[in-house]
Amino acid sequence: MRELGLYIHIPFCIKKCNYCDFYSLCHSSVKEQEYISALCKHIKRDAHKYKDCEFNTVFIGGGTPSVLSVDGFNTLAKTVNNHLNLTQGGEFTLEANPGTLTREKLLSYRRAGVNRLSIGLQSTNGEELSTLGRIHTVDEFSRGYLLARECGFDNISIDVMYGLPNQKIGDFTKTLDQVCDFNPEHISAYCLKIEENTPFYKQRERLSLPSEDEQYEMYLLLCNTLGKRGYSQYEISNFAKKGYRSKHNMKYWQSKEYVGFGPSAHSFFDGVRYFYPRDINSYIVDPVAEIEDESRENSAKIDQMDEYVMLKLRLKDGISEGEFFGRFGSELLAEYPSINKYLKSGHMELRNGSYSFTPSGFFVSNYILTDILHF
Ligand SMILES: C[S@@+](CC[C@H](N)C(=O)[O-])C[C@H]1O[C@@H](n2cnc3c(N)ncnc32)[C@H](O)[C@@H]1O
Ligand code: SF4
Structure with a gap:
């Protein structure tokens, strides 16, 4: 059977971080209800296109999918499970912000088949977290992480960032050591990119960022430290223990097929690349995709x-x-x-x-x- 990846975008966060240009708005219960109902309608409307396919990877990303209420998540999960052919035991990831995890939510993810969590920590330094505009402390991360383990998650990825304002090599060394001490199965580590339309972009002249040489030193530190701690690098920013590479993300880099739902979600299906514009209101009224480029056959x-x-x-x-x-x-x-x-x-x-x-x-x-x- 033809194998596909499924991506679902949740365009909500508790609060925007100072560096982030992913498409998301501040969460509200009213908007969540409208959005989940539009998303489910869209999935049901398009399900027939994929009747001969099997989704062997699912990725619910954002934004912050873990900001959804238990009811909102359950409604979405039920639609996905009932209307699309998911491979039994396939990789099913949900992105989470540590400030939003509860036992009830984690158990609802397990019941729906989610078997991999990708949690954004970014740094184990309290000052860096507050400079980044994160909503959680390191202790809150730690509680959420242990709770996830208790609820049965045995495949967890942690996101970290480096090249941060005022960050010294020693600060990043500590973050890396502490992240490895949590013993996650997978680590993604990104060098801070100053994106337009973010508070960091407006303050860029005043931010004291590490020099390019220091950033390079941090990158080498990252590769060496994670290598020594048992994580092998398989992509520029991704490191995994044996058997834990992200199967879904590998699809993007290997030009395999995937289908996305939600504003800003991209797809590559039947040789065509397309995406839904970054506009939740037009999506709620009627999801209309824009073709990204010519079909592969014709290009x-x-x-x-x-x-x-x-x-x-x-x-x-x-x-x-x-x-x-x-x-x-x-x-x-x-x-x-x-x-x-x-x-x-x-x-x-x-x-x-x-x-x-x-x-x-x-x-x-x-x-x-x-x-x-x-x-
Ligand atoms: C969609 S977010 C992850 C999940 C969740 N919303 C959170 O932040 O906890 C994906 C990841 O991209 C990275 N990221 C976002 N903006 C970035 C930027 N401007 N430069 C480098 N990394 C960035 C962060 O590590 C973030 O965790
Ligand atoms: S990094 Fe995550 S929590 Fe922060 S604004 Fe971006 S998507 Fe939201």
Whole structure:
């Protein structure tokens, strides 16, 4: 059966963090009810398109899905379980903010089939949490995390951030050590990006951010520390214990198919990439998707190659020469000769027939990609 990933966007948070540009609004019970009812209607309306497919990964992301009331979550979960073919025992992730977790909510997730939690901690330093505008303390995270374990979650990912205002290498060392002490199965670690339309962007001249060299030092610290603590890096920002890579996120980087519901949710289905605009009100009235680009079949071969190379190079395993040849009928280095330059400089390497970034290359991968790709 054709396998798909399912993404559902929950565009609510208790309060926006100072750095975040993900599509979400402040939560209210009235808006939640309107939204969940529109979302369920949309899922039921489109379910027939996927009758010959099986969703083997589900990801409820946001925003903050754990801000939903138990009733709101249950209504959504029932619709998903009753109208879409979910693989029994498939990966089912829900994103959570530690300030919103309760036993009742966690148990309702378990009952609905959620078997993986991705919890945003960001830092174990109280001052950093308050600079970021987070709604929780480290103790609250710790309580939520232990509660999740008690409720049976044996696959938990923790999000952390580095390159934060006033952050020193020693601060990040402490965060990493403490995060590893919690012993999660998976860790995602992102370098702070100053996004437009955020409070941090408005204050950018006044923020005391680590220099690029310090950020690089933090990145190397991250890769080394997590490696020593048993987490292997499989993507620029993702680290997992053996057997715990995120199957859903791997679909994005391996150009596999996924279907998204909700404003700002993206899909790649039947060769077409599309998304729902970042507007909850128009979504509630009538979800209308916008096509992101030409269908894969019609788009130029060169675009398909660029997209393949860009996504695959995010992964530690990189691009296999043989797989590239099998897919496009030409040699990777003939199509992308600038790769040679980065092999010489040590930013890329060739291992077992696959080209990939080294840690120093990962850190500047955006610059390198603009150089090697055709667009
Ligand atoms: C949708 S949020 C995760 C779940 C939940 N809303 C929370 O914050 O606890 C996804 C993650 O993206 C990361 N993130 C968001 N904005 C970022 C930025 N501007 N720079 C770096 N990482 C960012 C954070 O680590 C965050 O946990
Ligand atoms: S980081 Fe998470 S909690 Fe903070 S605004 Fe973004 S989605 Fe909401």
